[in-house]
Amino acid sequence: METFHLIPGLPDELGLDCITRLPYTTHRLVSSVCRRWRQLISSSHFYYHRRNSGATRxxxxxxxxxxxxxxxxxxxxxxxxxxxxxxxxxxxxxxxxxxxxxxxxxxxxxxxxxxxxxxxxxxxxxxxxxxxxxxxxxxxxxxxxxxxxxxxxxxxxxxxxxxxxxxxxxxxxxxxxxxxxxxxxxxxxxxxxxxxxxxxxxxxxxxxxxxxxxxxxxxxxxxxxxxxxxxxxxxxxxxxxxxxxxxxxxxxxxxxxxxxxCVGMDKEGRLTNWSEWEAAFQVGTCGVVIGSQTVVTGSEYQGAAQNFYAMMEREEGENSKMTKINVPEEYSGYxxxxxxxxx
Structure with missing residues (x-):
């Protein structure tokens, strides 16, 4: 019986590695190649393989x-x-x-x-x-x-x-x-x-x-x-x-x-309040942890413009590094x- 590889001419291990390295933005198009690719990309196994390989974003x-x-x-x-x-x-x-x-x-x-x-x-x-x-x-x-x-x-x-x-x-x-x-x-x-x-x-x-x-x-x-x-x-x-x-x-x-x-957690397992880190987001604060940094949004006061900052993870004995994010007008809402x- 003929064997159908993920990529013709390559062992499935290499074929899987090739597909794993494709950016997530291509997955919808890649899923239309064949049924096996569609089943692979939609599976939790593929997601965890990509994460373990450092290919996720x-x-x-x-x-x-x-x-x-x-x-x-x-x-x-x-x-x-x-x-x-x-x-x-x-x-x-x-x-x-x-x-x-x-x-x-x-x-x-x-x-x-x-x-x-x-x-x-x-x-x-x-x-x-x-x-x-x-x-x-x-x-x-x-x-x-x-x-x-x-x-x-x-x-x-x-x-x-x-x-x-x-x-x-x-x-x-x-x-x-x-x-x-x-x-x-x-x-x-x-x-x-x-x-x-x-x-x-x-x-x-x-x-x-x-x-x-x-x-x-x-x-x-x-x-x-x-x-x-x-x-x-x-x-x-x-x-x-x-x-x-x-x-x-x-x-x-x-x-x-x-x-x-507005709740976060520091390295010692203590709960923190993101609104206490910067005067730019005292009202309507929202923090999202992304790996080693946190994206924090909020306003200085009620009715003020929305601010977006990236907060890098603190090293012991150092203050957090705050970087203001440039936001297009259409994405500047509350x-x-x-x-x-x-x-």
Missing amino acids: LLSCFVQTLPPTYSTTGWKLCTSLAYGLTLFDPLTQSWDRIPPIPHYPDGLPLFCHIASTEGKLVLMGGWDPETYDPIVDVFVYDFSRCGWRKGKDMPSNRSFFAVGASDGRIYVAGGHDESKNALKSAWVYDLRSDEWTELPQMSQGRDECEGLMAGGEFWVISGYDTERQGMFDASAEVYDLDSGEWRVVDQAWETGRCPRA VQSGCCVEV
Whole structure:
């Protein structure tokens, strides 16, 4: 029987290495070469092979306001804010926009959450941009195919929850339900099986909490219970991915401070607040860790222009090196949240 190699005339090991070195921007075109290439490029095995070979690229993905749309006469067509997904490549300093979700062509669900794993971007929850009703939709963007697919809905409505991603799974915890009750429940979404599994509950409800992955742990930071609306707690709860158990970390965060999008972690495992690093982003701060650096956005004061900085990892005894990023006008809008994407 004739053997079909990945690349005719080459052993499959060499063929795999050649395909591995192709930039992710070519994957959609390469997938159309043949069925075997399409199956290879869409597999998690290929993603991890590329990552282990150092062939993946780290990008920032932002939920960002879109530029206003104008008619031919110069009148603004839309007065309400619409959000889209922006990609920033720190290596090439290039900017791009992810195509809109077909179900929401005019803008993302408001206050939606994003996370990324295995070269895919997962968007979930938020409010319908037209009705403001909370939704349970889950959408998955595949960078190798440059397209969206519908994932299995979230088990229940929840807004302003914590989210984290690791090894093909998306973890969610806390937030509030349709009646504004703070939630202590947690779930995990398996990207490969498209299934949700309930996790043990946290010790308390945590509305408007923030999620952070650190090693093999999912941190759910601050938030507040139903009876303490807006009174942000100083504690965090940490879910160990191996043991499947939660632990409480007291005094992990500043009491009364909203943690949304501005939480980081230093080399010693202490939580940090990105807004404290530079006067340029005191309001609406959002930090996205990309390898050894962090892209931080925010404004000096309410209503001021949005600033974008790259913060290099600190060496012991040295201050962080801050570099202002030049941003094209169409990508200078307010950033609501973000995550790192490895593709």
